Amino acid sequence: MTTLVLGGTGFIGKRAIPRLVQRGEKVVVMDINPGAADFSEFGDQVEVMRGDIMQFQDVVTAILHAKPDRIMNLAYLLGSGDDTPHFTMKLNILGMDNSFEAARICGVNRVTYASSIAVSGPQSNFGDVAIDEDAPMHGSNQYAMHKRFNEFQAQQFNHVYGMSITGIRPANVTGPDKVRGSTDHVQVVTLPASGQVANFPKAGLMRCPVHVDDIAEAFVRVTMVDKSSYPIYNSGGYPISLGDLASIVKKYLPEAEINFASPDGKDESGNYLVNNDRLLGEFELEYPPIEQRVLQIINDVRRDEGLPLVG
Ligand SMILES: NC(=O)c1ccc[n+]([C@@H]2O[C@H](COP(=O)([O-])OP(=O)(O)OC[C@H]3O[C@@H](n4cnc5c(N)ncnc54)[C@H](O)[C@@H]3O)[C@@H](O)[C@H]2O)c1
CATH class of the missing domain: 3.40.50.720 (NAD(P)-binding Rossmann-like Domain)
Incomplete structure (x- = not known):
């Protein structure tokens, strides 16, 4: 076919x-x-x-x-x-x-x-x-x-x-090579993964990666x-704030420099609480834990940059 x-x-x-x-x-x-x-x-x-x-x-x-x-x-x-x-x-x-x-x-x-x-x-x-x-x-x-x-x-x-x-x-x-569309939730992971400082305005902004x-x-x-x-x-996906996503990154990269100008943002977030029972049930899909996906992205980036893998 x-x-x-x-x-x-x-x-x-x-x-x-x-x-x-x-x-x-x-x-x-x-x-x-x-x-x-x-x-x-x-x-x-x-x-x-x-x-x-x-x-x-x-x-x-x-x-x-x-x-x-x-x-x-x-x-x-x-x-x-x-x-x-x-x-x-x-x-x-x-x-x-x-x-x-x-x-x-x-x-x-x-x-x-x-x-x-x-x-x-x-x-x-x-x-x-x-x-x-x-x-x-x-x-x-x-x-x-x-x-x-x-x-x-x-x-x-x-x-x-x-x-x-x-x-x-x-x-x-999200993924290591995402460059178009919404990218703050990607860069929270990819910038520290390649050793760069990451600065964001609001830690409380919710996303659904x-x-x-x-x-x-x-x-x-x-x-x-x-x-x-x-x-x-x-x-x-995984409803999570940018701040909490940064905390996961820091588990694998304790030296990571991820800065937020303010703890706010939750109230201005797009839809992040999503019922996906229809898709997961009918098509028997299961997403691995978010920690696993974050680690995967970190190491995809590090492999690309010739840096030692973590985790
Ligand atoms: N990436 C996300 O976070 C996300 C989230 C929600 C929905 N989507 C949707 O998923 C779909 C795919 O997204 P993606 O992340 O792969 O985007 P992408 O930009 O990486 O891929 C889109 C593709 O469309 C091609 N394209 C653009 N204009 C074209 C044209 N005139 N004729 C033929 N091809 C053309 C581009 O070259 C590109 O390869 C899109 O409809 C997007 O809106 C993506």
Whole structure:
């Protein structure tokens, strides 16, 4: 069977593709930046082509070429995109819609795509409650609004055409090479890991990190089924403040210099209490303890920098 991964050379895609290969999938990747990942170790099983998801013709060409059984769409503009509203809309909304419509006209029923925890907005809307996928959405910046519209549009395609389109709402994805999107919860780990001083404004800011390996695995499991029980799944993760994350780092790197200007931040945090029973239950996923993932990131960074491993 064949999976077409749109936006597959990015942070999550380059971890999802080896997992698809392990399951025996032939993988075709279409990305505007095809050289950003190296899949040569997989030989003919992974083929990378350049294409722009904003161009309907490119998506159709990729589908006609790959003849996929399923499509995973990870192409997006990470970060707020607030300063380029027209371009961002074309990539995030038109691009996503192109993937749904091109799949439909080419007869590919199964599509998975990334939404985001950002759709929920500030945690203050929900009190100290872990919210599930049916909670009202309060995310109101451009990225959040685009994800909300993507979810609406996916349900529309499912409803009108009987397609099987499923979204995952990743929380704050973390890993040694994360450079786009939310990064404070990453840098609390990666800067000290490479011996750098790390300064942040607020120790109390809450985040919900989830390791990129776990998200990649989630995408693959959800993509490999022909139909999921629900149209959308929260990834959830580990609710933790930046200050507490720093304390975990210091367990492994006691000399680490991680400074916070103030203990505040909790009240202004985005959604961090997330009920992910749906995803973990239906797809039998289990996340290892956060300490283990923090140590993994520290040592990934240190290996890259030629520093001695810790822990
Ligand atoms: N990383 C996170 O913390 C996080 C959290 C929530 C949701 N998500 C979502 O997960 C998905 C993947 O995120 P990621 O972290 O891998 O991001 P990423 O930026 O590393 O990957 C996105 C990929 O899309 C490609 N792309 C950009 N414009 C394109 C275009 N016009 N045509 C084709 N490809 C294009 C990029 O080259 C890149 O390889 C995105 O939808 C993102 O919004 C990520």
